[in-house]
Amino acid sequence: MSNIVTKVAVVGSGISGAVCASTLARNGVSVTLFESARGPGGRMSQRREIAEDGKELLFDHGAPFFSISNTDVLKLLHEWELKGLVAEWKENFGSFDCLSNKFLDIDQEGLGKRYVGVPGMNSICKSLCNETGVESKFGIGVGRLDWLDSENSWLVMGMDGQNHGSFKGVVASDKNIFSTRFKDVTGCPPPLDLSLAPELAMKLQDIPVNPCFAVMLAFTEPLSSIPVKGFTFKNSEVLSWGHCDSSKPGRSTTSERWVLHSTAKYARDLIAQTGLQKPSTATLTKVAEELLEEFERTGLHGSQPFFKKLIDGQGSAFPAASVAEEEKCFWDGKKRLAICGDFCVSPNVEGAILSGLAAAAKFIEAPSCL
Numbered sequence: 001m002s003n004i005v006t007k008v009a010v011v012g013s014g015i016s017g018a019v020c021a022s023t024l025a026r027n028g029v030s031v032t033l034f035e036s037a038r039g040p041g042g043r044m045s046q047r048r049e050i051a052e053d054g055k056e057l058l059f060d061h062g063a064p065f066f067s068i069s070n071t072d073v074l075k076l077l078h079e080w081e082l083k084g085l086v087a088e089w090k091e092n093f094g095s096f097d098c099l100s101n102k103f104l105d106i107d108q109e110g111l112g113k114r115y116v117g118v119p120g121m122n123s124i125c126k127s128l129c130n131e132t133g134v135e136s137k138f139g140i141g142v143g144r145l146d147w148l149d150s151e152n153s154w155l156v157m158g159m160d161g162q163n164h165g166s167f168k169g170v171v172a173s174d175k176n177i178f179s180t181r182f183k184d185v186t187g188c189p190p191p192l193d194l195s196l197a198p199e200l201a202m203k204l205q206d207i208p209v210n211p212c213f214a215v216m217l218a219f220t221e222p223l224s225s226i227p228v229k230g231f232t233f234k235n236s237e238v239l240s241w242g243h244c245d246s247s248k249p250g251r252s253t254t255s256e257r258w259v260l261h262s263t264a265k266y267a268r269d270l271i272a273q274t275g276l277q278k279p280s281t282a283t284l285t286k287v288a289e290e291l292l293e294e295f296e297r298t299g300l301h302g303s304q305p306f307f308k309k310l311i312d313g314q315g316s317a318f319p320a321a322s323v324a325e326e327e328k329c330f331w332d333g334k335k336r337l338a339i340c341g342d343f344c345v346s347p348n349v350e351g352a353i354l355s356g357l358a359a360a361a362k363f364i365e366a367p368s369c370l
């Protein structure tokens with residue numbers, strides 16, 4: 001007896017997968033979303049840490065904010081603003097030049113509006129994953145996506161070998177689901193064997209990535225020597241960006257929390273020494289100290305963080321190529337397989353949203369395919 005259900009499996013709850021899942025559900029397609037992490041958001045996650053004194057500390061360790069220009073995405077943004085999931089981050093931003101040790105370009109308006117999720121960057125994905133018609137399963141890493149010719153459907157298997165059922169269609173919203181990099185990190189073959197979609201395989205091989213390490217810091221007192229709440233580093237080999245997470249709307253201000261991002265070069269050099277596997281605790285501590293040392297050039301005047309932690313696992317933080325700028329996603333109509341994510345359009349939240357919308361449209365434009 002067939003156990004096929006009229007469902008689409010979406011793999012990944014980052015913004016591309018979450019937007020795709022909710023768009024499908026709003027158009028009458030029932031969706032099961034699988035996410036290997038404990039919660040939604042992917043690179044728009046919020047991280048919860050506990051300080052030594054038991055204090056809860058929350059950090060947006062991936063995307064610090066996003067900007068939007070596309071009209072379709074602006075419509076979604078307004079909807080999220082009305083629901084209180086998103087707010088504009090109105091602060092001073094600028095840059096710090098490590099040659100002159102000075103802050104430059106301080107302005108109130110910036111280049112465009114900067115938006116953040118409220119109360120955390122993950123709020124949008126959280127809400128989309130809870131929409132009617134989306135069944136979200138967290139803590140389930142998809143280990144295999146098998147095409148069953150006899151049933152004309154996909155079989156979804158967990159990393160632990162558990163059968164999660166058959167689906168009429170699949171959306172893969174992370175390049176690691178099909179890239180050879182998956183094997184370098186886990187030792188296992190990637191969940192999706194691209195030979196099942198030979199027309200897509202050529203275009204999807206070896207998408208280059210830029211890595212990034214992030215360090216989370218918490219201070220008891222505000223860092224009053226820093227005149228901005230977010231800034232890029234100029235002429236630094238170590239840091240590319242720093243922001244005061246607790247200055248965003250809707251965040252607790254009981255401590256001042258900062259997140260620093262390394263340059264891609266710094267992260268790449270480190271990965272060349274340690275490999276893609278999780279670095280040792282000693283390496284993580286050393287890197288956190290190096291990033292903090294560079295941050296101190298901004299004139300912290302002896303303020304020491306009471307909490308400091310490096311986040312590893314950002315080996316593929318930013319795709320370094322956009323592989324489907326026109327189509328915005330990949331689609332195999334015969335097997336009802338969509339592949340989406342920021343790597344298709346542009347390495348940012350807006351690009352990921354556009355790709356998720358495009359993937360959903362492929363199923364919706366051909367309803368008979370389900």
Ligand SMILES: Cc1cc2nc3c(=O)[nH]c(=O)nc-3n(C[C@H](O)[C@H](O)[C@H](O)COP(=O)(O)OP(=O)(O)OC[C@H]3O[C@@H](n4cnc5c(N)ncnc54)[C@H](O)[C@@H]3O)c2cc1C
Nearest residue numbers: 012014015016036042043063141142174341342348349352
């Ligand atoms: C440090 C950093 C800074 C950034 N700064 C900015 C910025 O300033 N502005 C901006 O717009 N963007 C920024 N970005 C980029 C932005 O975060 C991403 O472009 C966007 O969030 C990507 O969304 P996505 O859905 O394509 O992928 P992801 O968010 O990576 O989602 C993919 C999801 O799939 C899940 N997954 C993968 N494999 C499996 C599996 N086998 N089974 C189940 N689940 C699986 C992953 O756990 C993940 O949750 C930044 C990113 C980083 C890391």
